[in-house]
Amino acid sequence: xxxxxxxxxxxxxxxxxxxxxxxxxxxxxxxxxxxxxxxxxxxxxxxxxxxxxxxxxxxxxxxxxxxxxxxxxxxxxxxxxxxxxxxxxxxxxxxxxxxxxxxxxxxxxxxxxx
Amino acid sequence: xxxxxxxxxxxxxxxxxxxxxxxxxxxxxxxxxxxxxxxxxxxxxxxxxxxxxxxxxxxxxxxxxxxxxxxxxxxxxxxxxxxxxxxxxxxxxxxxxxxxxxxxxxxxxxxxxxxxxxxxxxxxxxxxxxxxxxxxxxxxxxxxxxxxxxxxxxxxxxxxxxxx
Numbered sequence: 001x002x003x004x005x006x007x008x009x010x011x012x013x014x015x016x017x018x019x020x021x022x023x024x025x026x027x028x029x030x031x032x033x034x035x036x037x038x039x040x041x042x043x044x045x046x047x048x049x050x051x052x053x054x055x056x057x058x059x060x061x062x063x064x065x066x067x068x069x070x071x072x073x074x075x076x077x078x079x080x081x082x083x084x085x086x087x088x089x090x091x092x093x094x095x096x097x098x099x100x101x102x103x104x105x106x107x108x109x110x111x112x113x114x
Numbered sequence: 115x116x117x118x119x120x121x122x123x124x125x126x127x128x129x130x131x132x133x134x135x136x137x138x139x140x141x142x143x144x145x146x147x148x149x150x151x152x153x154x155x156x157x158x159x160x161x162x163x164x165x166x167x168x169x170x171x172x173x174x175x176x177x178x179x180x181x182x183x184x185x186x187x188x189x190x191x192x193x194x195x196x197x198x199x200x201x202x203x204x205x206x207x208x209x210x211x212x213x214x215x216x217x218x219x220x221x222x223x224x225x226x227x228x229x230x231x232x233x234x235x236x237x238x239x240x241x242x243x244x245x246x247x248x249x250x251x252x253x254x255x256x257x258x259x260x261x262x263x264x265x266x267x268x269x270x271x272x273x274x275x276x277x278x
Contacts, residue, residue, distance in 0.1 A: 033172065
């Protein structure tokens, strides 16, 4: 499920009319650069155990998008992908980095682990 | 994070007036549950990775929080709010929302503690992300709920036993 999500998000790196263009990377971005997105898994969100076996597991991860203030905001583009992939999500925070004129969008999502 | 327990009216009337009533039991249970969450947050703070402070220009590798920034979080600047009792509700909040300012030493300037906590938890364009709060609350929330339920059960049971 996670790999499909990464592939779908990476399609946002191809410029298209009327939506934000965001090059996406899996994992942490090492360098401080503007205009990119990362997607990563952080931890187990919730799990259901029965009969000594794990029956259900939700993996929790996060998506961070750093984008210039003047660029098209990425909320519709990212959330359309999350919905299409059947991933539950929350727009966790929107933080303004005024010194660098960047906006940091953060989503926390959960997807099926098993 | 918000949990709600409801008691039916007959039960509430029965326990009201005894040992501080339902609110007394709820406060005691909530206090134990809040302790579980507070402990988990302390543990998560001590697990934050640090590196000496350095300036990050565009294109440089992102930095980790400095030891001073971590120390500000760890110096007991977070806590459990005073319990509010209103009607049949007892509420509290745990976190760094009202934890004041911490001095970072290197320049002597004060930075609001929630801003530091937030920048480590979410990451910024210049700082690596370490979601210590979110991860701690994922697991501690469920543990706290179990502790609260067990405490409510045992207190009610002891009241019942005494009035048999």
